[in-house]
Amino acid sequence: MSSNRWLATGNYFTSYEEEQRIFSTSLDRSVMCIFLFILFAWPLFLSVGNKYMLVIDNILVAVIAVIGLNLVTGFAGLISIGHAAFVGIGAYTVASFCRVLGDSHIIITHGWPLMIVVAGFMGALFGAIVGLPALRLKHLYLAIATLSFQMIFQWTINFMNFFDQGQTIPVGRVFWVTGKVARKEHYLFWYYVILVVIVILGFGVRNLLRTRYGRCLVAVRDNDRAADAMGMHPGFVKVYAFGLAGFCAGIAGALHAYLYRGVGIDSFTLHHSINYLAMAIVGGLGTLQGAFWGPLAIRVLDLQVERLSEWTGSHLTAATNLTTALRPLSFGLVIVLFLMFEPRGIANWWRIFRSYVKLWPFRY
Amino acid sequence: MKEKNLSKWTILLAAICMLTLPAQALSGEVYKLGLSLAITGPTSDAGNPYSKGVEDYFSYVNDTKMLGDDKIECMIRDDQYKNDVTKRNFEDFLDQGIVFYLNYSTGSTLALKKDFEEEQIPVLPASFHAGNLVDSNYIFLPIASYSAQMIGLTEYVVKNHKGGTPKVAMFIHPSAFGRGPVEDVKKAVAAGLDVEIIEVVEHGKDLDNTAMLKRLSGKGVQYVLSHTVQSPVATMLKDASSLGLVASSFGEEGKITFLGAHYTGGNDLVALAGDSAENFYWTTSYIVTSEPGEGTDLQLALATKYNRDEKAANSHNYANGMMVAQVATEVIKRAKSKGKEINKETLYEELLGMNGDNAFSPKTTVGDVTFSETDHAGVDTLQLYVVKDNKFMSEGSPFIPEYTSKIE
Numbered sequence: 001m002s003s004n005r006w007l008a009t010g011n012y013f014t015s016y017e018e019e020q021r022i023f024s025t026s027l028d029r030s031v032m033c034i035f036l037f038i039l040f041a042w043p044l045f046l047s048v049g050n051k052y053m054l055v056i057d058n059i060l061v062a063v064i065a066v067i068g069l070n071l072v073t074g075f076a077g078l079i080s081i082g083h084a085a086f087v088g089i090g091a092y093t094v095a096s097f098c099r100v101l102g103d104s105h106i107i108i109t110h111g112w113p114l115m116i117v118v119a120g121f122m123g124a125l126f127g128a129i130v131g132l133p134a135l136r137l138k139h140l141y142l143a144i145a146t147l148s149f150q151m152i153f154q155w156t157i158n159f160m161n162f163f164d165q166g167q168t169i170p171v172g173r174v175f176w177v178t179g180k181v182a183r184k185e186h187y188l189f190w191y192y193v194i195l196v197v198i199v200i201l202g203f204g205v206r207n208l209l210r211t212r213y214g215r216c217l218v219a220v221r222d223n224d225r226a227a228d229a230m231g232m233h234p235g236f237v238k239v240y241a242f243g244l245a246g247f248c249a250g251i252a253g254a255l256h257a258y259l260y261r262g263v264g265i266d267s268f269t270l271h272h273s274i275n276y277l278a279m280a281i282v283g284g285l286g287t288l289q290g291a292f293w294g295p296l297a298i299r300v301l302d303l304q305v306e307r308l309s310e311w312t313g314s315h316l317t318a319a320t321n322l323t324t325a326l327r328p329l330s331f332g333l334v335i336v337l338f339l340m341f342e343p344r345g346i347a348n349w350w351r352i353f354r355s356y357v358k359l360w361p362f363r364y
Numbered sequence: 365m366k367e368k369n370l371s372k373w374t375i376l377l378a379a380i381c382m383l384t385l386p387a388q389a390l391s392g393e394v395y396k397l398g399l400s401l402a403i404t405g406p407t408s409d410a411g412n413p414y415s416k417g418v419e420d421y422f423s424y425v426n427d428t429k430m431l432g433d434d435k436i437e438c439m440i441r442d443d444q445y446k447n448d449v450t451k452r453n454f455e456d457f458l459d460q461g462i463v464f465y466l467n468y469s470t471g472s473t474l475a476l477k478k479d480f481e482e483e484q485i486p487v488l489p490a491s492f493h494a495g496n497l498v499d500s501n502y503i504f505l506p507i508a509s510y511s512a513q514m515i516g517l518t519e520y521v522v523k524n525h526k527g528g529t530p531k532v533a534m535f536i537h538p539s540a541f542g543r544g545p546v547e548d549v550k551k552a553v554a555a556g557l558d559v560e561i562i563e564v565v566e567h568g569k570d571l572d573n574t575a576m577l578k579r580l581s582g583k584g585v586q587y588v589l590s591h592t593v594q595s596p597v598a599t600m601l602k603d604a605s606s607l608g609l610v611a612s613s614f615g616e617e618g619k620i621t622f623l624g625a626h627y628t629g630g631n632d633l634v635a636l637a638g639d640s641a642e643n644f645y646w647t648t649s650y651i652v653t654s655e656p657g658e659g660t661d662l663q664l665a666l667a668t669k670y671n672r673d674e675k676a677a678n679s680h681n682y683a684n685g686m687m688v689a690q691v692a693t694e695v696i697k698r699a700k701s702k703g704k705e706i707n708k709e710t711l712y713e714e715l716l717g718m719n720g721d722n723a724f725s726p727k728t729t730v731g732d733v734t735f736s737e738t739d740h741a742g743v744d745t746l747q748l749y750v751v752k753d754n755k756f757m758s759e760g761s762p763f764i765p766e767y768t769s770k771i772e
Binding site: 049050051054055058158164165166167168170183187260261262264266267306309310326327 | 403404405441442444446447448449451452453455456458459471474475477478479482483538539540543
């Protein structure tokens, strides 16, 4: 490696510790710092309407959920098609407190950071329980087990009076040190909260992957028998992978509940589970960056197709309801195209771009 | 030479000013409204004509200068029946400064209730769910609630049934929209409405109802009261017809008479069920085009003027959309005539004052629209229709269900 870390044009590791660093070069670290600064500072200089702040917040919540899904499916290789149910567990944890204590109870309005953590742990608990079949099941069979959890979750919420049979359960406005977070600042406030959570979780996962617990996930994914032979406990690793995924999902669910100020089953259906899976695939399974690219790409695509179908819907006659098919069609097409032509997802494009920039102006 | 050029420019500028300034002064105000609904996706068979009804009526208001030089700009967005998208659309409308909001589904109306309260914006949804009005000051139902409709149908059954207590089953949508009126009908029964509710069936996505119909028939059910959308009702009617279970006259012994609330009926039901829809009883507050009148003439004229197809033109959901646009226009007109500034507060005041001599008759409904501090349901009157030769025809006179007030 170059003696001057600012001039490094490649990664020349001389020790195992060097390879495990979070940032390979000082430039990487500086770019990340500037990027984070921009993320925190831009709302102070640019004014964005509530609609777009809601879209941005929504993408960030999805990022947290996909970080979790990426841990279980990308790193540990366990397919989960019930991820929206785990997100729902987090959201309904908050909703349950609202039902019992009232939506404006001090625990809901002032103790919201605690509520978010509690929701995370509830997600982790359910994740670990649902992960138990992973001790015996693999591949498609495990996928079906997670699918059944999704179905059970939906059915329970839809038919239990406690959960208002899936109708929206309101969540009160929260308080910050400056007082009640008013409607005007609501989306901006939650933007910062979600961003802080993402930074903590992002670094947390990056660090986890540097530890033996993180490497166990990858080892079990690649060959669980070999991992077993090397002294790892594949069963425990699988359960804790589900637990970790559930924790992230639970946190995402609680943030969703506070952001939308209500919890309804509409946001945690099988369709949403497939959506999270698509985000993970399009972003790049088994990469941390993929958890950021996927939600961004899918949500932006969603918005564009939404506009197109709205436009066609208002111009075609009521008899031809073809526009309804546009969204699922485009959604399915994007996944198929990614699986065919870029199975490593957008994260791979990012890797290629970074390599190019790092080596520029040299080709090799 | 230079001076000559300069004066030419001055004259040109003056001419431009003369032409543009009066135009600006005369262009009037633009009042922004928002509508978020399912133009595509689930329930878009109702949402699509509904949106066209709203769009066409506001175009008509602007084209005929009903508000003088002022215009209404109603932004219509598709939410695909998803509450999250409705919320986003609503935030977008607020960013753009709407003074009145038109919503659509029961789920999103309930989900956004707190937002409506905080924004203090008057809202007219396409959902007639009675629960919309609980803990709400700003939601107004255009017509009688689903509960009132179902109670009205039950009262009709009690009044016209011969021999003993009629046995009924309820066939409902598996959602708050469907479940809402069940409790209210049960309350009406407890209050003295003499029917026996044998079973409440929440339909799924069944393509065949044979087993269910046989079961209901076996239990001696004589009437099925439906509160859902058209397609499950059409499936049920077709199966009942195949089994020979449909009563050829009201209350025919040994057969089942089928009845339904607003979203179960209309021309779409006839198109889906065909001849099986014969003798289906349906209630709504809207006047349908098979019963021509002043309102339906306007409805058909608007649809023709704005090049709508026959299906949309004859849809009761087109009339539904037209009607909410009529109410919104009326409150703006009234506020304007009183010299008030048009904003959320004044339009809310005008809605609350729409009663007594100030009741509004849109002509597209069987009764007047009345709102007050305590009454947030617009048209209280219902009309019963029955399908005869593939057309919905009036059965009796408009009525107000008696038990609605008894269970409050």
